Amino acid sequence: MLEEWKFSQKKWDEAECKARLKARRLDLAGLQQPIKAAGLPVIVLIEGWGASGKGSMIRSLIRELDPRGFLVRSVTMPTQEERRWPFLKRHFEAIPEQGKILFLDSGWMDETVRERLRGDLSDGEYQRRLESVRMFERQLAAGGYLLVKLFLHIEQDAQRKRLEKLEKHKDTAWRVGENDWRQNKNYRRTQEAFDDFMEATHTDWAPWKVIDSTSAPYAQAAAADWLYQQITAALRCPPTAEPPVYRWPLVETEPLEKIKLDKSLDKDKYQRELEACREKLEDLHNQLYRKKIPVVIAYEGWDAAGKGGNIKRLASALDPRGYEVVPIASPTPDEKHRHYLWRFWRKLPKTGHIAIFDRSWYGRVMVERLEGFCTLEDWQRAYDEINEFERELTDAGAVVLKFWVQIDKDTQLQRFQARENTPEKRWKITDEDWRNREKWDEYQVAVNEMLARTNTENAPWYILESVDKRYARIKALKIVIRALEQALD
Amino acid sequence: MLEEWKFSQKKWDEAECKARLKARRLDLAGLQQPIKAAGLPVIVLIEGWGASGKGSMIRSLIRELDPRGFLVRSVTMPTQEERRWPFLKRHFEAIPEQGKILFLDSGWMDETVRERLRGDLSDGEYQRRLESVRMFERQLAAGGYLLVKLFLHIEQDAQRKRLEKLEKHKDTAWRVGENDWRQNKNYRRTQEAFDDFMEATHTDWAPWKVIDSTSAPYAQAAAADWLYQQITAALRCPPTAEPPVYRWPLVETEPLEKIKLDKSLDKDKYQRELEACREKLEDLHNQLYRKKIPVVIAYEGWDAAGKGGNIKRLASALDPRGYEVVPIASPTPDEKHRHYLWRFWRKLPKTGHIAIFDRSWYGRVMVERLEGFCTLEDWQRAYDEINEFERELTDAGAVVLKFWVQIDKDTQLQRFQARENTPEKRWKITDEDWRNREKWDEYQVAVNEMLARTNTENAPWYILESVDKRYARIKALKIVIRALEQALD
Structure with missing residues (x-):
């Protein structure tokens, strides 16, 4: 030029x-x-x-x-x-x-x-x-x-x-x-x-x-x-751009309805494994810090699937000075008035640190899609944009993992009812949860599409079968451990 | 211990x-x-x-x-x-x-x-x-x-x-x-x-x-x-603390109702002075940068007093890489859920830079006081807290100036009406402006108290008589110039 x-x-x-x-x-x-x-x-x-x-x-x-x-x-x-x-x-x-x-x-x-x-x-x-x-x-x-x-x-x-x-x-x-x-x-x-x-x-x-x-x-x-x-x-005429031409190579995923949910773990074995995983993770976190590798872990899943408890078990195995749990709620006005990925860029971990996102940028292709908070073009374009975003992270040396915490519709109902019947848990359940539940089938379509279109090699999805929460927790810990071991190899 | x-x-x-x-x-x-x-x-x-x-x-x-x-x-x-x-x-x-x-x-x-x-x-x-x-x-x-x-x-x-x-x-x-x-x-x-x-x-x-x-x-x-x-x-029993014992030495102020508003400047003289002030400020800003002095300027004033135009004239004389105008609106949820001074601490200029606050921490003792957004104890305590806050800044080497842009009630009415009758200015006037106007007398009491209790030597208030906006602009520029010259001395 x-x-x-x-x-x-x-x-x-x-x-x-x-x-x-x-x-x-x-x-x-x-x-x-x-x-x-x-x-x-x-x-x-x-x-x-x-x-x-x-x-x-x-x-x-x-x-x-x-x-x-x-x-x-x-x-x-x-x-x-x-x-x-x-x-x-x-x-x-x-x-x-x-x-x-x-x-x-x-x-x-x-x-x-x-x-x-x-x-x-x-x-x-x-x-x-x-x-x-x-x-x-x-x-x-x-x-x-x-x-x-x-x-x-x-x-x-x-x-x-x-x-x-x-x-x-x-x-x-x-x-x-x-x-x-x-x-x-x-x-x-x-x-x-x-x-x-x-x-x-x-x-x-x-x-x-x-x-x-x-x-x-x-x-x-x-x-x-x-x-x-x-x-x-x-x-x-508002700005626009052509969609990304190159599509990231995807790894095939199984639709949610085919996932077997009968896995479980008894309490004793759970306690033993939890302790073993904790020790292992503590050690890996130290190494990670020394080798300056950043880690991004995103949690998504059905309401009442056990996301919170799962994150808690993972977090409690980490050195608190080296990680942050980032809860993602509806965007604040500041966030709503900027590009939807802005608030996630801001919360990325620095080298050697771990960020655990409790819900994530995938809201774009789930709640924002289903509630009409963005246009059809917006959420369709988002799959590739998200793949690009995650590619930026992994190319910069980050470990990126994504968990989908899975339960079936009946289990959700039981847990909703249990929450409503337990006074100190009642705050956990809102009208919105019930409304979302009515849209279970639509969500399932969206989640399946999301998994299929964003399951990349560099930033894979893992399903956590969480009808038995203990099973799901240990599975998550082991996946994180394996991923960190590979990154440190 | x-x-x-x-x-x-x-x-x-x-x-x-x-x-x-x-x-x-x-x-x-x-x-x-x-x-x-x-x-x-x-x-x-x-x-x-x-x-x-x-x-x-x-x-x-x-x-x-x-x-x-x-x-x-x-x-x-x-x-x-x-x-x-x-x-x-x-x-x-x-x-x-x-x-x-x-x-x-x-x-x-x-x-x-x-x-x-x-x-x-x-x-x-x-x-x-x-x-x-x-x-x-x-x-x-x-x-x-x-x-x-x-x-x-x-x-x-x-x-x-x-x-x-x-x-x-x-x-x-x-x-x-x-x-x-x-x-x-x-x-x-x-x-x-x-x-x-x-x-x-x-x-x-x-x-x-x-x-x-x-x-x-x-x-x-x-x-x-x-x-x-x-x-x-x-x-x-919620936390609390005793009020600060030491009170900052205050400089006496004149009540708003005694301020003469008949000052004016003709257009030619205004243009000449504006140009001269601009050149002077440009030069001072360079020196400021070199000597790493931070500057904080807060603007407060009646609706339609000419705050925006005044800030614009000041800002346009500065190197845009070295200053920021910080507009203060009602607090976002993030801000509302923290100490009221938090959002101002975040926006402070670094050494060599200038921050111009378009409304400021003084909202605490004006709108928040009058609209009941804080308790009586809260806003009464705020005078000293604000003095302490400004003292932190000046003790760290900052120049702190505060402008009150003053007009009378009739002038405000004329300007409100002019805005409503000019299509491209109509957005500037809202129902809230009219509602605030109804509380003119209450505001005047609050402003007088504010001026009296926070006019410290290190962070003084200056009244800008703004019935003639040109006069107010040149006055502001000259005050800033004098303050910077003193600081650079």
């Missing part, structure tokens, strides 16, 4: 630039209310050369905006702590809520290109990064996010002069970093790296726009113009 | 310890539902010697608990990034929501004592830390938080043996740090430092409990016992 780029494509003289910029700033301010009303989330990613004017660009674009409707984020290189999570985490975590504009002063491109040029990423790792970025941008667009990506372009000489000028003044000298000079000295090589990244991430739903930044007034007017066009287009 | 402590005060033999522990664990599990029902937030701070068994203690206490009702946090020394905020920030940020128990594996005591022993804190800084901690614990207790503070005590020999044992095994060797050996080698000196901290923070509402940890079963049984007693007591 930059290779064939010609500078001096300016169509406007300086007076016209200024007039346009002024008009467009007011136009952009005028769009804030429509953006809010439409619930359109906008991400404006501003990448470019060091000293190409990214800061002034943002400042110019927001000049007339109501500060309550936008956010600016200056993205620096990840800290040591941030490197303990998958690359995308901090970027996903920063996405704006519906109706707000987020301006990013560089982001996932700068990070990736820098690390590549420094030799911190192998070719394979770099290609994998590109995949992550494409996935990230596609999921956001499909989720209704408008992505505006600008690249501020200047020539080698112009960059050098700007860096020299900045260095002269005490109050601006700190803005010039080693990396800026490295770029300037290796201009061709850096440009090739930018170009390669941009070619690989230039899509219909998140196209790159190269802005000639030789003159600030022109660059700002052109950017304001482009941003205005992109937002008005998105307001007319 | 530790000086006069005698080891071997054990009252129970090992069998009794085990039986008690087992029973108390079940008792604690049985308290989870009452804790949830009462909305009681519980913080269990476990401090103690290195290798005194803090980890196993937590593990033992949570053994029978439902993982959805508690959280465990292992508090390490603050990172470089975390040091860019006031000491209390990361601790305040971690407080649990109502109905949940938070177990802390060391915390503000370990951090403070370590830094003191390392010589990173001067005597004055250390005394200031103690004040912060006392304030923190008192505010939490007054806000209904139960604080249970345990100190796990072992003798020098016992510690040495444990450290040696841990170091022998590959999977536990990483648990032993330099600090643990330093403690052991300087046992007396460390004990004195612990003792000093504990004496200074031993209060009725957050007492220390020293636990003899020579034998793990005894320590765990004793801790479970104590925790059970503390929780049952708090459920019977």
Whole structure:
């Protein structure tokens, strides 16, 4: 994209630039209310050369905006702590809520290109990064996010002069970093790296726009113009993206109705096995911590299937400083107004830690599907999005396991009734549980489809037969133990 | 506290310890539902010697608990990034929501004592830390938080043996740090430092409990016992604390009704001044960044007084990578279920950055007072709590400014009507605005009291006469400029 780029494509003289910029700033301010009303989330990613004017660009674009409707984020290189999570985490975590504009002063491109040029990423790792970025941008667009990506372009000489000028003044000298000079000295090589990244991430739903930044007034007017066009287009017709083409290889699953539920374990054997598993897990958790492997365990299952008790037995075998149980309830307003995967990205474990999700992102293809909280397209697309999400985790070295806690309809009824008849357990049963029960058959269809479409090799589903809860608990512990042993092997 | 402590005060033999522990664990599990029902937030701070068994203690206490009702946090020394905020920030940020128990594996005591022993804190800084901690614990207790503070005590020999044992095994060797050996080698000196901290923070509402940890079963049984007693007591009678004794020196204020609102600025002069202030601020913001001074600016004012436009003019003069506008609306469920200052602690700027709060913590003594969202004691106590909060910020080097945007009742009416008659501004006016207007006089009483009781030298209030919005904007800009110049001086 930059290779064939010609500078001096300016169509406007300086007076016209200024007039346009002024008009467009007011136009952009005028769009804030429509953006809010439409619930359109906008991400404006501003990448470019060091000293190409990214800061002034943002400042110019927001000049007339109501500060309550936008956010600016200056993205620096990840800290040591941030490197303990998958690359995308901090970027996903920063996405704006519906109706707000987020301006990013560089982001996932700068990070990736820098690390590549420094030799911190192998070719394979770099290609994998590109995949992550494409996935990230596609999921956001499909989720209704408008992505505006600008690249501020200047020539080698112009960059050098700007860096020299900045260095002269005490109050601006700190803005010039080693990396800026490295770029300037290796201009061709850096440009090739930018170009390669941009070619690989230039899509219909998140196209790159190269802005000639030789003159600030022109660059700002052109950017304001482009941003205005992109937002008005998105307001007319909401963002979208094509579905992922590649489907993850799936492992076949058995439909729920075929699963035998007669397995059981007597109390003595249970106690012995529980103690043995606990000791084993304690030991594995220490090793995990030392080898910095993160673990993600998701629990799903019928109401009253015994999820809570199962999680408790697993959790109590772990070092409490190294795990967290993440209960997933209906989304808070903050969560509801962002991409549905946002709240899960935020709760991922860092290296060496374990996150146990009590219900999970699979709500998208169960309750949200059945209750109509998302559209048909939304939940159908979600299978692949979830597979992609889990792939990001396992590619970053995580162990990912998913449990479905299974009982039959009669067992559920008995447990509901037992809860209602036991005063100290009555809070556990709500009208909603009874309503969900009425939809058992619909849920079964959805769960079977979910299992079939998301049972990947890297992030497999396991069925826990939980008519006998003791059996289910020991089975879960053993599966976790085996998975950790394999990961530590 | 530790000086006069005698080891071997054990009252129970090992069998009794085990039986008690087992029973108390079940008792604690049985308290989870009452804790949830009462909305009681519980913080269990476990401090103690290195290798005194803090980890196993937590593990033992949570053994029978439902993982959805508690959280465990292992508090390490603050990172470089975390040091860019006031000491209390990361601790305040971690407080649990109502109905949940938070177990802390060391915390503000370990951090403070370590830094003191390392010589990173001067005597004055250390005394200031103690004040912060006392304030923190008192505010939490007054806000209904139960604080249970345990100190796990072992003798020098016992510690040495444990450290040696841990170091022998590959999977536990990483648990032993330099600090643990330093403690052991300087046992007396460390004990004195612990003792000093504990004496200074031993209060009725957050007492220390020293636990003899020579034998793990005894320590765990004793801790479970104590925790059970503390929780049952708090459920019977909610936590509370005495009000702060010391009152901040206040600067006298003028009542709103005496403020002259006839000030104005013509358009030409306004434009010239605006441009001049912008340039000045741009320059100051750079210096601020370099000198790592954080700035907190809070805006309060009548509906339609021109808060938004005022903030916009201020914000547009700042480097967008260095400030954030924080709009404060009604609290989300997450926020409502925690101490009312929690959401503000979370949004504080780091060193060199500016946070502009569009409405603020003063909601406590205005809308929450008048709408009955908190009790009489709550809002009356809040004046001092807010003064303390702001004192924490300014003592950490922050500039804190507060603006009250003032208009008269007639001007508000005209602006409300103008909004209703202008289609693109109609969204700005809601029924709530009209309802608030009816309470003008009550609000005026509350605002006058607020100004009078929170106008401190370190965090002063400024009135912006905003019948002429241009005048108010330039006044705000000049006040900010002067404050920054003073801070940079």
